[in-house]
Amino acid sequence: MTFSTESYRIDGKVAVITGAGGRGNSIGRAYACGLAAAGASVIVADLNLEGAELVAREIVEAGGKAHAVQVDISDAASVARMAAASKAVFGGVDILINNAALMVEVPHGSTLGVTSEIWDKVMRVNLTGAFLCCQALVPLMRERGGGKIVNQVSAGAFPPATLYGISKLALWGLTTTLARELGKDKINVNAIAPGATMSDAGKALTPTDSPFVKAIEASVPLRFRGQPDELVGAMLLLCSPAGDWITGQVLNVDGGWVIRV
Numbered sequence: 001m002t003f004s005t006e007s008y009r010i011d012g013k014v015a016v017i018t019g020a021g022g023r024g025n026s027i028g029r030a031y032a033c034g035l036a037a038a039g040a041s042v043i044v045a046d047l048n049l050e051g052a053e054l055v056a057r058e059i060v061e062a063g064g065k066a067h068a069v070q071v072d073i074s075d076a077a078s079v080a081r082m083a084a085a086s087k088a089v090f091g092g093v094d095i096l097i098n099n100a101a102l103m104v105e106v107p108h109g110s111t112l113g114v115t116s117e118i119w120d121k122v123m124r125v126n127l128t129g130a131f132l133c134c135q136a137l138v139p140l141m142r143e144r145g146g147g148k149i150v151n152q153v154s155a156g157a158f159p160p161a162t163l164y165g166i167s168k169l170a171l172w173g174l175t176t177t178l179a180r181e182l183g184k185d186k187i188n189v190n191a192i193a194p195g196a197t198m199s200d201a202g203k204a205l206t207p208t209d210s211p212f213v214k215a216i217e218a219s220v221p222l223r224f225r226g227q228p229d230e231l232v233g234a235m236l237l238l239c240s241p242a243g244d245w246i247t248g249q250v251l252n253v254d255g256g257w258v259i260r261v
């Protein structure tokens, strides 16, 4: 086999991306647009239907294929409806990007200071939500002879220092576990760990004038903060035939933050 850059194309594939419609400039929006530009039909799923519809419309107006679906990933019945919609609208599913999560909403202070209700809610969305989406969509991938799953973890998981980081490290655990379980079905399961990304939500977490940003910038080889579009290439590698031999891996896209001294 001779390598061709065509192996980054995903024409004819159906991709489901969660959390792609919530806030204006989101990572999910960048991923959805990237998936469509690479040839996939995209199910743009979010709790926020209006936001999902905006992103789906943007894709269709640019000549791509997309359909918006409202989903609460923490609710199995809602996820089942998303799976059924994917099958009804585009005929099945080949790619799942588990991108939806609670992030800005999570208290970033003392972990022992959070209530068990908040703990359960964060784990329910950030971990169980991805699990439920895998459980609902893997059978559709099996019907089509294989698939790709990408879990959106975080640089904040390596190592975790907050409840949010704990939830993302647990999602990394789901990644390696399912990679082992689903290899026989030709389903690759990988993760992306973005660094501080300037989505609208990310900007709120790390404002330019924060002392935290200035302190950490000095220890990052490239840049501490990046743009949502700078994650899309990694995501397409893991979703396309170019990544067929990659499974159970985390791709850190963070300017080198993970190797900070």
Ligand SMILES: NC(=O)c1ccc[n+]([C@@H]2O[C@H](COP(=O)([O-])OP(=O)(O)OC[C@H]3O[C@@H](n4cnc5c(N)ncnc54)[C@H](O)[C@@H]3O)[C@@H](O)[C@H]2O)c1
Pocket: 018, 019, 020, 021, 022, 023, 025, 026, 027, 028, 045, 046, 047, 048, 071, 072, 073, 074, 098, 099, 100, 101, 102, 103, 104, 125, 129, 152, 153, 154, 155, 156, 193, 194, 195, 196, 197, 198, 199, 200, 201, 202, 203
């Ligand atoms: N921005 C960053 O710096 C950064 C860094 C590392 C990882 N991440 C991860 O990247 C992903 C996207 O982040 P973002 O910066 O675009 O933030 P965002 O808040 O814009 O995106 C999260 C999306 O998830 C949706 N969502 C929340 N709960 C949901 C539920 N129960 N069901 C369905 N959808 C739900 C929200 O509506 C929102 O659209 C998240 O997984 C986040 O943890 C972000």
